[in-house]
Amino acid sequence: MIYRFRAILDNDTKEDVFRDIEIRETDSLEDLHNAITQSFGFDGLQMASFYISNEEWDQGEEIxxxxxxxxxxxxxxxxETALNDVVNKSQTKLIYVYDFMSMWTFLVELAEIVDEAEGTDYPNLMFAFGQIPDTAPEKTFEAENFDDLDDEFEDDLDIDDYDNLDFDENWN
Known part of the structure; x- marks a missing residue:
């Protein structure tokens, strides 16, 4: 069987950027990684991970x-992980992060499962929409109340007051 995925750049811009990719269900996540990086024009040399996700796109187990x-x-x-070991009709979503310094983040969703087409090479880039920006989109992280976080770590230290910090600056 062939899995049809849509990989969408997770960005806050007005323009959508996505790729539709076909790949065998028995291929590995590394094969999907290679297909995604090539389809978006990356060299594929940076670290990357997939994360199993739920309907709300929460980040789960890392692969x-x-x-x-x-x-x-x-x-x-x-x-070592076949696609059909982590993705199926009831588990359709993955988060893919490429280049942990830039944090290119993609929402990858199984859109359809179809029969293999004779004469088609897989993985297969079916459709490309939008141009990837020159730099990864900035991520905005939100907390319910940042003031509570500040109180939790309050220690009354002035980091510019080097004379009163409790450490030996010549520890080497």
């Missing part, structure tokens, strides 16, 4: 390109 856990925990890897 990473590389195991950077240093053996502390088990990590799912893109090249």
């Amino acid at each position: 990473s390109m590389f195991d950077v856990s240093e053996g502390n925990a088990s990590v799912r890897l893109m090249n």
